[in-house]
Amino acid sequence: MAKKNPNIQQQINDEYDQLVQQMKPKPPYLRNIIAAFLVGGFICLIGQFVNNFYTGYLKLSVKEAAGPTSATMIFLGAFLTGLGVYDEIGKFAGAGSIVPITGFANSIVSPAMEFKREGYVLGVGGKMFTVAGPVLVYATITSIVIGLISWLLKS
Amino acid sequence: MSGTKKVGKQTVKFTHQPKIISTASIVGPKEGEGPLGRYFDKVLTDNIYGEKSWEKAESKIFKETIELAIQKAGLTEDKIDFLLCGDLLNQTIASNFAVRDFPIPFLGLYGACSTMVEAMVLAAMLVDGGFADYVVAGASSHHDTAERQYRYPTEQGVQRPLTAQWTVTGAGVVTIATEGTGPNITYATIGQVIDLGQKDADNMGSAMAPAATDTIFQHFKDTNHSPDDYDLIITGDLGKLGKKLTQEMLKQKGLDLTGKLEDCGVLIYSDKQDVHSGGSGCGCAATVFSGYLYNQLTNKKYKRIMLVATGALLSPTSSQQGESIPSIAHAIVVENN
Numbered sequence: 001m002a003k004k005n006p007n008i009q010q011q012i013n014d015e016y017d018q019l020v021q022q023m024k025p026k027p028p029y030l031r032n033i034i035a036a037f038l039v040g041g042f043i044c045l046i047g048q049f050v051n052n053f054y055t056g057y058l059k060l061s062v063k064e065a066a067g068p069t070s071a072t073m074i075f076l077g078a079f080l081t082g083l084g085v086y087d088e089i090g091k092f093a094g095a096g097s098i099v100p101i102t103g104f105a106n107s108i109v110s111p112a113m114e115f116k117r118e119g120y121v122l123g124v125g126g127k128m129f130t131v132a133g134p135v136l137v138y139a140t141i142t143s144i145v146i147g148l149i150s151w152l153l154k155s
Numbered sequence: 156m157s158g159t160k161k162v163g164k165q166t167v168k169f170t171h172q173p174k175i176i177s178t179a180s181i182v183g184p185k186e187g188e189g190p191l192g193r194y195f196d197k198v199l200t201d202n203i204y205g206e207k208s209w210e211k212a213e214s215k216i217f218k219e220t221i222e223l224a225i226q227k228a229g230l231t232e233d234k235i236d237f238l239l240c241g242d243l244l245n246q247t248i249a250s251n252f253a254v255r256d257f258p259i260p261f262l263g264l265y266g267a268c269s270t271m272v273e274a275m276v277l278a279a280m281l282v283d284g285g286f287a288d289y290v291v292a293g294a295s296s297h298h299d300t301a302e303r304q305y306r307y308p309t310e311q312g313v314q315r316p317l318t319a320q321w322t323v324t325g326a327g328v329v330t331i332a333t334e335g336t337g338p339n340i341t342y343a344t345i346g347q348v349i350d351l352g353q354k355d356a357d358n359m360g361s362a363m364a365p366a367a368t369d370t371i372f373q374h375f376k377d378t379n380h381s382p383d384d385y386d387l388i389i390t391g392d393l394g395k396l397g398k399k400l401t402q403e404m405l406k407q408k409g410l411d412l413t414g415k416l417e418d419c420g421v422l423i424y425s426d427k428q429d430v431h432s433g434g435s436g437c438g439c440a441a442t443v444f445s446g447y448l449y450n451q452l453t454n455k456k457y458k459r460i461m462l463v464a465t466g467a468l469l470s471p472t473s474s475q476q477g478e479s480i481p482s483i484a485h486a487i488v489v490e491n492n
Contacts, residue, residue, distance in 0.1 A: 016351040020400065023400060023403070025317040025395075081312075084310060087309070088312075090312015090313055091312065094314035097312050110307075110309070110310035111311070113310055115308075131308070131311065
């Protein structure tokens, strides 16, 4: 058989991709958006309760309460991941449970659990940040850039 | 080509008609709950099967399936000439670790999810060519070992796209022999690697459909058979979308398989099981053939079927480097005499 002509091959590929896009099932966008809104909103509501608890009962200032509130939410996310519940929530809510800080906890705890069998050093330690690592790297870079812009604007 | 067993460009015709004298299949709980549940030899109550890791569990499942296939054939390990196995894991460890306790010469195979038919074709060739009397061929996959190698940690909360498939937990093994009772293997069509530039690793049905189309089309061209000569043409793990695409592309080429074309990945789970496009993995075609299809053949529900196992030959590395997904499909024809 003759070697394939790259131009003709590209055309065949494009035509095939059109067929695929045509036949591909469309995700239920409206249902997904509503589920993400409700669950994401509910997680934030819990966060607000926790925040109110720290400011109201423990008399912390709003600024002081931010740290313990985040820590509590991270604990909840990690705990629910450990119980095997968070992946079920994620399946239903999509971005609604990925975007809040509980989702961030889930993205660190789930690989840590998954790779425990490869040992605590190379498994848990080495793989813990496989999902969250890129987020941390680029979030840190973004915060530096924003900090620089803010500093330049002030001076 | 001087051989008399080669027909056309890619097909071989078995002149001594090797027989499938036994099959065995062991599956996970989800597969057991599916519509084909009662056809499998054993359904596990959980995916870990008393082991310390998913990988160890997969090897244990595979090993027991091989033992069962040999036992059901009324044979002992020393009677088996060769063992041909494959799976999805890096360096095919599920197979290598499953067979290390067997004193049988072993050939390890990798054809992604097409491995079952690859193993059956080679086993049939060994038997037909007079190199062996008894060959055991099998393939396995495990949802959780595949998931952690190819995709996400199991506890990560993500929404899977509708085109995604669910890797089957299970192993299927067959014993192919020169003599004995069971359906015959009469033809095999070896696929070539086809790549139409699809890149979405969450949509493997679309990547593999062109390979299935090519192999099925080539089979009919090589043998001069018509679809009416077959009771069933069943692909390995194209899923709902891949099956639709294959049917459409074959229609465009002038082959109408309406009502004849099925897919193991579509049959193994029900819609209620939330698997989106269907099942996938080496174990999909392997368990559906060893369980359901073999049963239908021996009960004379089908006279002649063609099993076309499809494989997406990607790796997580190739996907991350932006490569498209090369795919392959091998076909084997099994019939009652």
